[in-house]
Amino acid sequence: MARSTLAQGLSLLLGLFGGIGVAAAQTEWRGVMELEGRYFRVDEGRGLTGSVAGLLDIYQPTGDRDLSLIAELFYREDADDPRRSHGDIRQAYLQALGREFELYAGWRRIFWGVTEARSLVDTINQTDLVEDIDGGAKLGQPLVQLRWLAPLGTVDGFLLAGTRARTFPGQDGFPRIPFPIARRAERFPNGEQQRLDYALRWQFRAPGLDLGLSWFDGTARDPDFLPCLAEGSDFPNTDNGPNCNLQDAMPEQPLPGALVDLLQLLRLAPSDAEVEADTRQKVMDNLVLVPDYPRERRAGLDLQYLRGGLALRLEALLRERDGNWSQAAVAGAEYTLPGFFGTGWDVSALFEYLYDARDNDVFAQRFADDLFFGTRMSLNDLAGSVVLAGVIVEPDFGNRLFSVEASRRLWGDWRLTADVRVFSDLPDDPLVDLIDGQDRVRLLLQRFF
Structure with a gap:
Protein backbone atom coordinates (compact mmCIF):
# COMPACT_ATOMS: atom_id res chain seq x y z
CA MET A 1 0.00 0.00 0.00
CA ALA A 2 2.84 2.37 0.87
CA ARG A 3 4.59 1.76 -2.45
CA SER A 4 1.37 2.29 -4.42
CA THR A 5 0.67 5.51 -2.52
CA LEU A 6 4.11 6.82 -3.38
CA ALA A 7 3.72 5.76 -7.00
CA GLN A 8 0.40 7.59 -7.20
CA GLY A 9 2.07 10.67 -5.78
CA LEU A 10 4.86 10.54 -8.36
CA SER A 11 2.33 10.14 -11.17
CA LEU A 12 0.39 13.12 -9.83
CA LEU A 13 3.51 15.26 -9.65
CA LEU A 14 4.55 14.36 -13.20
CA GLY A 15 1.06 15.20 -14.38
CA LEU A 16 1.13 18.55 -12.61
CA PHE A 17 4.55 19.33 -14.04
CA GLY A 18 3.30 18.52 -17.52
CA GLY A 19 0.16 20.55 -17.01
CA ILE A 20 2.10 23.59 -15.84
CA GLY A 21 4.31 23.29 -18.91
CA VAL A 22 7.65 24.65 -17.71
CA ALA A 23 11.17 23.52 -18.47
CA ALA A 24 12.59 20.85 -16.21
CA ALA A 25 15.74 22.94 -15.81
CA GLN A 26 13.74 25.41 -13.71
CA THR A 27 12.82 22.78 -11.16
CA GLU A 28 14.70 22.98 -7.86
CA TRP A 29 15.53 19.68 -6.13
CA ARG A 30 16.76 19.18 -2.60
CA GLY A 31 16.87 16.08 -0.48
CA VAL A 32 18.33 14.06 2.33
CA MET A 33 19.36 10.43 2.61
CA GLU A 34 19.65 8.84 6.04
CA LEU A 35 20.96 5.68 7.62
CA GLU A 36 19.33 4.85 10.96
CA GLY A 37 20.18 2.31 13.64
CA ARG A 38 18.01 1.74 16.70
CA TYR A 39 18.44 -0.42 19.76
CA PHE A 40 15.49 -1.19 22.04
CA ARG A 41 15.72 -2.83 25.44
CA VAL A 42 13.30 -5.74 25.21
CA ASP A 43 12.88 -8.87 27.31
CA GLU A 44 12.82 -11.19 24.33
CA GLY A 45 13.31 -10.91 20.59
CA ARG A 46 15.71 -8.79 18.61
CA GLY A 47 16.28 -5.30 19.96
CA LEU A 48 18.65 -4.02 17.23
CA THR A 49 17.19 -2.82 13.96
CA GLY A 50 18.19 -0.59 11.06
CA SER A 51 16.65 1.28 8.16
CA VAL A 52 17.40 3.66 5.31
CA ALA A 53 15.21 6.57 4.27
CA GLY A 54 15.08 9.40 1.78
CA LEU A 55 13.27 12.72 1.61
CA LEU A 56 12.97 14.67 -1.64
CA ASP A 57 11.90 18.34 -1.76
CA ILE A 58 10.76 19.73 -5.10
CA TYR A 59 10.04 23.35 -5.98
CA GLN A 60 8.55 24.02 -9.41
CA PRO A 61 8.04 27.65 -10.46
CA THR A 62 5.77 28.64 -13.35
CA GLY A 63 5.53 31.48 -15.80
CA ASP A 64 3.52 33.31 -13.15
CA ARG A 65 5.80 34.25 -10.26
CA ASP A 66 2.87 33.99 -7.83
CA LEU A 67 2.05 30.38 -8.79
CA SER A 68 4.26 27.41 -7.95
CA LEU A 69 4.24 23.71 -7.11
CA ILE A 70 5.88 22.41 -3.94
CA ALA A 71 6.34 18.75 -3.06
CA GLU A 72 7.98 16.62 -0.38
CA LEU A 73 8.17 12.86 -0.90
CA PHE A 74 9.32 10.39 1.73
CA TYR A 75 10.22 6.71 1.75
CA ARG A 76 11.72 4.39 4.38
CA GLU A 77 12.91 0.79 4.07
CA ASP A 78 13.17 -1.02 7.42
CA ALA A 79 15.19 -4.21 7.82
CA ASP A 80 12.83 -5.88 10.30
CA ASP A 81 9.35 -4.34 10.25
CA PRO A 82 7.45 -4.48 6.93
CA ARG A 83 4.94 -1.96 8.23
CA ARG A 84 7.71 0.57 8.80
CA SER A 85 8.81 0.17 5.20
CA HIS A 86 6.50 2.80 3.76
CA GLY A 87 6.28 5.83 1.54
CA ASP A 88 4.20 8.95 1.86
CA ILE A 89 3.35 12.17 0.10
CA ARG A 90 4.31 14.51 2.91
CA GLN A 91 3.49 17.49 0.70
CA ALA A 92 2.45 18.08 -2.93
CA TYR A 93 0.47 21.26 -3.42
CA LEU A 94 -0.10 24.22 -5.67
CA GLN A 95 0.59 27.61 -4.11
CA ALA A 96 -1.06 30.79 -5.40
CA LEU A 97 0.01 34.04 -3.72
CA GLY A 98 -1.87 37.32 -3.83
CA ARG A 99 -1.69 40.66 -2.08
CA GLU A 100 -4.28 39.85 0.60
CA PHE A 101 -5.11 36.20 -0.08
CA GLU A 102 -3.14 32.97 -0.52
CA LEU A 103 -4.47 29.65 -1.79
CA TYR A 104 -2.96 26.18 -1.26
CA ALA A 105 -4.40 22.98 -2.73
CA GLY A 106 -3.03 19.44 -2.40
CA TRP A 107 -1.21 17.49 0.31
CA ARG A 108 0.24 19.66 3.09
CA ARG A 109 1.76 19.43 6.55
CA ILE A 110 0.53 22.11 8.93
CA PHE A 111 2.01 22.60 12.39
CA TRP A 112 0.43 24.57 15.23
CA GLY A 113 1.90 24.96 18.69
CA VAL A 114 4.65 26.49 20.79
CA THR A 115 5.37 24.16 23.74
CA GLU A 116 8.24 21.68 23.99
CA ALA A 117 7.02 18.56 25.83
CA ARG A 118 3.71 18.08 24.01
CA SER A 119 1.95 19.70 21.06
CA LEU A 120 -1.69 19.87 22.10
CA VAL A 121 -3.24 22.14 19.49
CA ASP A 122 -1.51 20.53 16.49
CA THR A 123 -4.54 19.02 14.74
CA ILE A 124 -4.51 18.92 10.95
CA ASN A 125 -2.16 16.03 10.18
CA GLN A 126 -2.19 12.39 11.24
CA THR A 127 0.73 10.99 13.25
CA ASP A 128 3.12 8.63 11.46
CA LEU A 129 3.58 6.38 14.49
CA VAL A 130 5.92 3.89 12.81
CA GLU A 131 8.53 6.65 12.65
CA ASP A 132 8.52 7.22 16.41
CA ILE A 133 6.12 7.38 19.35
CA ASP A 134 6.94 11.05 20.08
CA GLY A 135 4.39 12.14 17.46
CA GLY A 136 6.80 14.43 15.61
CA ALA A 137 6.45 12.72 12.22
CA LYS A 138 3.22 13.50 10.36
CA LEU A 139 1.47 12.14 7.29
CA GLY A 140 0.46 14.49 4.50
CA GLN A 141 -3.15 15.69 4.55
CA PRO A 142 -5.17 16.39 1.38
CA LEU A 143 -6.72 19.83 1.80
CA VAL A 144 -7.62 23.20 0.38
CA GLN A 145 -6.38 26.15 2.43
CA LEU A 146 -7.40 29.77 1.97
CA ARG A 147 -5.40 32.40 3.86
CA TRP A 148 -6.47 35.97 4.42
CA LEU A 149 -3.72 38.40 5.35
CA ALA A 150 -5.99 40.58 7.47
CA PRO A 151 -5.02 43.87 9.10
CA LEU A 152 -5.21 42.26 12.55
CA GLY A 153 -3.52 38.94 11.96
CA THR A 154 -3.75 36.00 9.59
CA VAL A 155 -6.94 33.99 9.10
CA ASP A 156 -6.75 30.46 7.66
CA GLY A 157 -9.65 28.29 6.56
CA PHE A 158 -9.09 24.59 5.83
CA LEU A 159 -11.28 22.14 3.96
CA LEU A 160 -9.89 18.67 4.72
CA ALA A 161 -10.55 15.89 2.22
CA GLY A 162 -10.73 12.61 4.12
CA THR A 163 -8.87 11.28 7.13
CA ARG A 164 -5.54 9.47 7.06
CA ALA A 165 -5.49 6.41 9.31
CA ARG A 166 -2.67 6.27 11.84
CA THR A 167 0.25 3.99 11.03
CA PHE A 168 1.19 1.29 13.53
CA PRO A 169 4.26 -0.95 13.75
CA GLY A 170 4.01 -4.67 13.09
CA GLN A 171 4.60 -7.48 15.55
CA ASP A 172 8.34 -7.41 14.77
CA GLY A 173 8.54 -3.63 15.04
CA PHE A 174 8.64 -1.01 17.77
CA PRO A 175 6.95 0.07 19.94
CA ARG A 176 5.92 -3.43 21.02
CA ILE A 177 2.18 -3.02 21.50
CA PRO A 178 0.90 -5.98 23.59
CA PHE A 179 -2.05 -6.74 21.27
CA PRO A 180 -2.23 -6.70 17.45
CA ILE A 181 -3.76 -3.66 15.79
CA ALA A 182 -6.57 -4.57 13.39
CA ARG A 183 -5.78 -1.81 10.92
CA ARG A 184 -8.14 -2.96 8.17
CA ALA A 185 -11.07 -2.92 10.59
CA GLU A 186 -10.68 0.78 11.51
CA ARG A 187 -13.91 2.57 12.37
CA PHE A 188 -14.85 6.04 11.18
CA PRO A 189 -17.93 8.19 11.80
CA ASN A 190 -20.87 6.71 9.88
CA GLY A 191 -18.38 4.33 8.28
CA GLU A 192 -16.99 7.14 6.09
CA GLN A 193 -13.25 7.72 5.94
CA GLN A 194 -13.41 9.99 2.87
CA ARG A 195 -15.50 12.83 4.23
CA LEU A 196 -14.99 16.58 4.40
CA ASP A 197 -13.87 18.18 7.66
CA TYR A 198 -13.00 21.80 8.31
CA ALA A 199 -10.75 23.89 10.53
CA LEU A 200 -10.20 27.59 11.20
CA ARG A 201 -7.26 29.45 12.69
CA TRP A 202 -6.50 33.06 13.53
CA GLN A 203 -2.92 34.04 14.28
CA PHE A 204 -1.83 37.42 15.59
CA ARG A 205 1.75 38.58 15.90
CA ALA A 206 3.10 41.65 17.64
CA PRO A 207 6.58 42.47 18.97
CA GLY A 208 7.31 39.76 21.53
CA LEU A 209 3.87 38.11 21.19
CA ASP A 210 2.50 35.21 19.15
CA LEU A 211 -1.17 34.32 19.63
CA GLY A 212 -3.18 31.63 17.89
CA LEU A 213 -6.84 30.59 18.16
CA SER A 214 -8.07 27.50 16.30
CA TRP A 215 -11.23 25.48 15.76
CA PHE A 216 -11.55 21.98 14.31
CA ASP A 217 -14.69 20.00 13.49
CA GLY A 218 -14.16 16.60 11.96
CA THR A 219 -12.77 13.10 12.41
CA ALA A 220 -10.39 12.78 15.36
CA ARG A 221 -6.75 12.18 14.48
CA ASP A 222 -5.94 10.25 17.67
CA PRO A 223 -8.12 7.12 17.79
CA ASP A 224 -9.70 5.29 20.66
CA PHE A 225 -8.92 1.57 20.82
CA LEU A 226 -11.70 -1.02 21.05
CA PRO A 227 -10.81 -4.47 22.42
CA CYS A 228 -12.25 -7.00 19.97
CA LEU A 229 -12.17 -10.67 19.10
CA ALA A 230 -10.00 -11.32 16.05
CA ASN A 286 -7.54 -13.77 20.12
CA LEU A 287 -7.79 -10.19 21.34
CA VAL A 288 -7.04 -7.37 18.89
CA LEU A 289 -7.33 -3.59 19.16
CA VAL A 290 -9.53 -1.86 16.60
CA PRO A 291 -8.77 1.87 16.08
CA ASP A 292 -11.94 3.93 16.37
CA TYR A 293 -11.86 7.50 15.00
CA PRO A 294 -14.87 9.36 16.44
CA ARG A 295 -16.20 12.78 15.53
CA GLU A 296 -14.42 15.49 17.46
CA ARG A 297 -14.72 19.22 17.96
CA ARG A 298 -11.83 21.09 19.52
CA ALA A 299 -10.98 24.69 20.31
CA GLY A 300 -7.32 25.49 20.78
CA LEU A 301 -5.24 28.36 22.13
CA ASP A 302 -1.48 28.77 21.76
CA LEU A 303 0.40 31.72 23.18
CA GLN A 304 4.06 32.70 23.33
CA TYR A 305 5.45 35.83 24.95
CA LEU A 306 9.12 36.79 24.56
CA ARG A 307 10.96 39.29 26.69
CA GLY A 308 14.75 39.30 26.71
CA GLY A 309 15.94 35.75 27.37
CA LEU A 310 12.55 34.67 28.78
CA ALA A 311 9.87 32.85 26.77
CA LEU A 312 6.47 32.12 28.33
CA ARG A 313 4.40 29.50 26.51
CA LEU A 314 0.87 28.11 26.77
CA GLU A 315 -1.23 25.62 24.82
CA ALA A 316 -4.80 24.94 25.93
CA LEU A 317 -7.41 22.67 24.42
CA LEU A 318 -11.15 22.17 24.88
CA ARG A 319 -12.50 19.13 23.03
CA GLU A 320 -15.73 17.18 22.66
CA ARG A 321 -16.32 13.54 21.75
CA ASP A 322 -19.69 11.81 21.93
CA GLY A 323 -21.11 14.71 23.90
CA ASN A 324 -18.35 14.59 26.53
CA TRP A 325 -16.15 17.68 26.93
CA SER A 326 -12.63 17.57 28.36
CA GLN A 327 -9.75 19.96 28.84
CA ALA A 328 -5.98 19.77 28.45
CA ALA A 329 -3.17 22.27 28.78
CA VAL A 330 0.59 22.68 28.67
CA ALA A 331 2.13 25.78 30.24
CA GLY A 332 5.71 26.68 30.95
CA ALA A 333 8.74 28.85 30.40
CA GLU A 334 12.17 28.83 28.81
CA TYR A 335 15.00 31.08 29.94
CA THR A 336 18.15 31.42 27.83
CA LEU A 337 21.57 32.53 29.04
CA PRO A 338 23.64 33.59 26.00
CA GLY A 339 27.40 33.06 26.24
CA PHE A 340 26.94 30.86 29.30
CA PHE A 341 29.65 31.94 31.81
CA GLY A 342 32.08 32.83 29.06
CA THR A 343 31.84 29.47 27.26
CA GLY A 344 30.25 30.96 24.17
CA TRP A 345 27.37 28.50 24.50
CA ASP A 346 23.70 29.47 24.62
CA VAL A 347 22.10 27.48 27.44
CA SER A 348 18.36 27.40 28.09
CA ALA A 349 16.41 26.04 31.05
CA LEU A 350 12.92 24.71 30.30
CA PHE A 351 9.97 23.95 32.54
CA GLU A 352 6.40 22.94 31.61
CA TYR A 353 3.33 21.61 33.39
CA LEU A 354 1.20 19.07 31.51
CA TYR A 355 -2.46 18.47 32.31
CA ASP A 356 -5.06 16.30 30.59
CA ALA A 357 -8.52 15.61 32.00
CA ARG A 358 -9.43 12.90 29.50
CA ASP A 359 -9.15 9.82 31.72
CA ASN A 360 -10.46 7.23 29.24
CA ASP A 361 -7.55 7.56 26.80
CA VAL A 362 -4.38 5.52 27.32
CA PHE A 363 -2.02 8.04 25.76
CA ALA A 364 -3.68 11.04 27.43
CA GLN A 365 -3.02 9.42 30.81
CA ARG A 366 0.72 9.73 30.14
CA PHE A 367 0.27 13.52 30.49
CA ALA A 368 -2.57 13.70 33.01
CA ASP A 369 -0.67 15.65 35.69
CA ASP A 370 3.03 15.76 34.84
CA LEU A 371 6.03 18.07 35.02
CA PHE A 372 8.68 18.57 32.35
CA PHE A 373 12.21 19.80 33.10
CA GLY A 374 14.79 20.26 30.39
CA THR A 375 17.77 22.12 29.02
CA ARG A 376 18.84 23.13 25.53
CA MET A 377 22.48 23.87 24.70
CA SER A 378 23.66 25.44 21.45
CA LEU A 379 27.47 25.29 21.34
CA ASN A 380 27.67 27.91 18.57
CA ASP A 381 30.54 26.06 16.89
CA LEU A 382 31.20 25.54 13.19
CA ALA A 383 29.61 22.09 13.39
CA GLY A 384 26.30 23.52 14.68
CA SER A 385 26.30 21.25 17.74
CA VAL A 386 23.03 21.18 19.71
CA VAL A 387 22.01 19.16 22.80
CA LEU A 388 18.46 18.87 24.17
CA ALA A 389 17.83 16.93 27.38
CA GLY A 390 14.67 16.59 29.42
CA VAL A 391 12.59 14.50 31.79
CA ILE A 392 8.82 14.18 32.23
CA VAL A 393 7.89 13.32 35.83
CA GLU A 394 4.57 12.11 37.22
CA PRO A 395 4.69 13.50 40.78
CA ASP A 396 2.21 11.12 42.44
CA PHE A 397 3.82 7.85 41.35
CA GLY A 398 7.32 9.00 40.40
CA ASN A 399 7.39 7.41 36.93
CA ARG A 400 9.70 9.28 34.59
CA LEU A 401 10.59 9.58 30.93
CA PHE A 402 14.18 10.69 30.23
CA SER A 403 15.29 11.85 26.80
CA VAL A 404 18.55 13.23 25.41
CA GLU A 405 19.20 14.27 21.81
CA ALA A 406 22.48 15.61 20.42
CA SER A 407 23.41 16.47 16.85
CA ARG A 408 26.32 18.03 14.99
CA ARG A 409 27.54 18.44 11.46
CA LEU A 410 30.38 16.07 10.57
CA TRP A 411 31.33 17.53 7.19
CA GLY A 412 29.77 20.10 4.95
CA ASP A 413 26.70 18.03 3.97
CA TRP A 414 26.69 15.35 6.68
CA ARG A 415 25.00 15.42 10.08
CA LEU A 416 25.08 12.88 12.92
CA THR A 417 22.29 12.69 15.50
CA ALA A 418 22.16 10.51 18.60
CA ASP A 419 19.25 10.29 21.00
CA VAL A 420 18.34 8.19 24.03
CA ARG A 421 14.91 7.61 25.59
CA VAL A 422 14.45 5.80 28.92
CA PHE A 423 11.28 5.04 30.89
CA SER A 424 11.81 4.65 34.64
CA ASP A 425 9.76 3.55 37.66
CA LEU A 426 6.59 2.84 35.71
CA PRO A 427 3.63 1.66 37.82
CA ASP A 428 2.34 -1.90 37.64
CA ASP A 429 -0.58 -1.11 35.35
CA PRO A 430 -1.69 -3.02 32.22
CA LEU A 431 -2.19 0.28 30.40
CA VAL A 432 1.48 1.11 30.87
CA ASP A 433 2.40 -1.95 28.78
CA LEU A 434 1.74 0.23 25.75
CA ILE A 435 4.92 2.21 26.50
CA ASP A 436 6.90 -0.08 28.79
CA GLY A 437 9.98 -1.74 27.33
CA GLN A 438 10.48 1.04 24.78
CA ASP A 439 13.82 2.31 26.10
CA ARG A 440 15.70 3.26 22.98
CA VAL A 441 19.07 4.38 21.65
CA ARG A 442 19.17 5.75 18.10
CA LEU A 443 21.96 6.84 15.76
CA LEU A 444 21.08 8.76 12.61
CA LEU A 445 23.53 9.67 9.85
CA GLN A 446 22.18 12.11 7.25
CA ARG A 447 23.55 13.30 3.92
CA PHE A 448 22.03 16.50 2.51
CA PHE A 449 22.17 17.34 -1.16
Missing part, protein backbone atom coordinates in the same frame (compact mmCIF):
# COMPACT_ATOMS: atom_id res chain seq x y z
CA GLU A 231 -11.45 -12.08 12.63
CA GLY A 232 -11.41 -15.79 11.90
CA SER A 233 -11.34 -16.87 15.53
CA ASP A 234 -13.82 -19.49 16.81
CA PHE A 235 -15.96 -16.87 18.54
CA PRO A 236 -19.36 -15.86 17.17
CA ASN A 237 -19.64 -13.12 14.53
CA THR A 238 -15.94 -13.12 13.56
CA ASP A 239 -16.31 -14.54 10.05
CA ASN A 240 -16.24 -11.16 8.28
CA GLY A 241 -14.25 -9.07 10.72
CA PRO A 242 -13.44 -8.53 14.40
CA ASN A 243 -16.26 -8.74 16.90
CA CYS A 244 -16.12 -5.96 19.46
CA ASN A 245 -18.95 -7.38 21.56
CA LEU A 246 -16.93 -9.30 24.14
CA GLN A 247 -20.14 -10.64 25.65
CA ASP A 248 -20.13 -13.13 22.78
CA ALA A 249 -17.05 -14.70 24.35
CA MET A 250 -18.78 -15.51 27.62
CA PRO A 251 -19.57 -19.22 27.96
CA GLU A 252 -23.14 -20.33 28.30
CA GLN A 253 -24.07 -21.52 31.76
CA PRO A 254 -24.12 -25.34 31.96
CA LEU A 255 -27.52 -26.90 32.26
CA PRO A 256 -28.39 -27.50 35.92
CA GLY A 257 -28.98 -31.01 36.93
CA ALA A 258 -27.72 -33.87 39.00
CA LEU A 259 -26.02 -35.47 35.98
CA VAL A 260 -23.79 -32.41 35.33
CA ASP A 261 -22.92 -32.14 39.01
CA LEU A 262 -22.04 -35.82 39.11
CA LEU A 263 -19.81 -35.60 35.98
CA GLN A 264 -17.99 -32.60 37.43
CA LEU A 265 -17.58 -34.38 40.75
CA LEU A 266 -16.05 -37.38 38.97
CA ARG A 267 -13.86 -34.96 36.90
CA LEU A 268 -15.43 -36.27 33.73
CA ALA A 269 -16.51 -32.71 32.85
CA PRO A 270 -14.70 -29.41 33.44
CA SER A 271 -15.83 -27.32 36.37
CA ASP A 272 -17.45 -23.92 35.87
CA ALA A 273 -14.23 -22.22 37.05
CA GLU A 274 -12.14 -24.20 34.54
CA VAL A 275 -14.50 -23.27 31.72
CA GLU A 276 -14.24 -19.58 32.63
CA ALA A 277 -10.43 -19.78 32.90
CA ASP A 278 -10.13 -21.47 29.51
CA THR A 279 -12.42 -18.88 27.97
CA ARG A 280 -10.43 -15.98 29.44
CA GLN A 281 -7.21 -17.41 28.03
CA LYS A 282 -8.80 -17.96 24.64
CA VAL A 283 -10.07 -14.38 24.64
CA MET A 284 -6.57 -13.06 25.44
CA ASP A 285 -5.06 -15.19 22.66
